[in-house]
Amino acid sequence: MKEKFMHLALEQANKAFELGEVPIGAVVIRNNEVISLGFNMRETLKDPTAHAELIAIKRAAQKLQGWRLIDCEIYVNVEPCAMCCEAIIQSRMKKLIFGLREPKTGAVYSQLELPKIRNAKLEIEEGILEEESKRLLQKFFNKIRNK
Amino acid sequence: MKEKFMHLALEQANKAFELGEVPIGAVVIRNNEVISLGFNMRETLKDPTAHAELIAIKRAAQKLQGWRLIDCEIYVNVEPCAMCCEAIIQSRMKKLIFGLREPKTGAVYSQLELPKIRNAKLEIEEGILEEESKRLLQKFFNKIRNK
Numbered sequence: 001m002k003e004k005f006m007h008l009a010l011e012q013a014n015k016a017f018e019l020g021e022v023p024i025g026a027v028v029i030r031n032n033e034v035i036s037l038g039f040n041m042r043e044t045l046k047d048p049t050a051h052a053e054l055i056a057i058k059r060a061a062q063k064l065q066g067w068r069l070i071d072c073e074i075y076v077n078v079e080p081c082a083m084c085c086e087a088i089i090q091s092r093m094k095k096l097i098f099g100l101r102e103p104k105t106g107a108v109y110s111q112l113e114l115p116k117i118r119n120a121k122l123e124i125e126e127g128i129l130e131e132e133s134k135r136l137l138q139k140f141f142n143k144i145r146n147k
Numbered sequence: 148m149k150e151k152f153m154h155l156a157l158e159q160a161n162k163a164f165e166l167g168e169v170p171i172g173a174v175v176i177r178n179n180e181v182i183s184l185g186f187n188m189r190e191t192l193k194d195p196t197a198h199a200e201l202i203a204i205k206r207a208a209q210k211l212q213g214w215r216l217i218d219c220e221i222y223v224n225v226e227p228c229a230m231c232c233e234a235i236i237q238s239r240m241k242k243l244i245f246g247l248r249e250p251k252t253g254a255v256y257s258q259l260e261l262p263k264i265r266n267a268k269l270e271i272e273e274g275i276l277e278e279e280s281k282r283l284l285q286k287f288f289n290k291i292r293n294k
Contacts, residue, residue, distance in 0.1 A: 042214055043214070046208055046209065046212055046213050046214050047205055047208050047209070047214055048204060048208055048214040048215075048216070048234060048237050048238035049196070049201055049204060049205055049234050049238075050214075054196055057195060057196060058194055058196055061193055061194050061195055062193065062194070065193055066193050067189055067190070067193050067194055067195040067197075068195075069195070081233055081237070082229050082230070082232070082233035082254075082261060082265070083229070083230050083231075083233035083234050083237065084230075085229070086228055086229035086230035086233070086254070087195060087196050087230050090195050090228070090230065091195035091196075105265075107229075107233070111264065111265070112259070112261075112264050114229060114259075117258065117259050118229070118252075118258070118259075
């Protein structure tokens with residue numbers, strides 16, 4: 001089940017890749033049902049806040065008609081930054097599942113441990129389809145380098 | 148000049164207050180010119196990401212047609228949370244000016260020092276119209292309590 005939902009997040013990440021965006025995708029799930037999807041569109045929308053997670057969170061809140069995303073889980077292929085991690089905490093999500101760690105901006109474990117600092121009641125699981133996410137990001141950075 | 152721009156942020160915060168929202172307002176300035184305004188609309192928009200700063204940042208990026216808000220300054224009446232603080236850092240703003248510290252979620256100095264952790268090239272100034280902001284927040288919490 002976890003792999004299935006992370007595959008959905010990777011499909012979203014692929015959409016970002018096709019637009020020339022850093023390939024990050026997110027999916028919000030509640031009771032094994034897909035609530036919302038999102039992918040990084042920072043360049044396309046010219047919006048510094050248009051990360052996959054923020055887009056998926058906004059859409060989930062619209063769909064569920066409230067900003068509290070209790071009982072929801074978010075799947076992201078890459079470790080969230082502090083902006084997205086705090087949005088996940090503030091939206092009262094139950095669980096964050098991510099694939100690959102992000103050494104430069106990752107705010108769950110890598111650059112800082114925001115959920116710990118914030119004393120957040122957020123379950124966290126990492127490493128789901130990590131290799132697939134790594135390959136996609138390498139493909140992206142190779143493309144950038146060859147440009 | 149700083150007081151004038153913080154007054155604008157407080158005017159925005161008052162609009163949030165009128166809607167029953169936590170009274171926080173933000174203004175983005177470049178070369179002493181107002182680029183964008185925003186106020187907290189989390190309840191109204193049912194959106195956990197609809198903080199004053201994020202709204203003002205999105206609008207500034209739309210207006211300037213790019214996600215890099217170089218040479219921009221953001222005025223907020225209250226210390227930003229980690230979501231907004233990271234958005235300010237990632238949008239490459241030059242300076243953050245805020246009024247009142249926020250002991251529970253403030254991510255500039257209070258709960259964590261995100262700009263320091265992130266090694267961000269962001270100038271920071273605090274305390275501008277701090278008392279005005281304190282009074283507005285106290286008015287808000289008194290109203291909530293009497294409900």
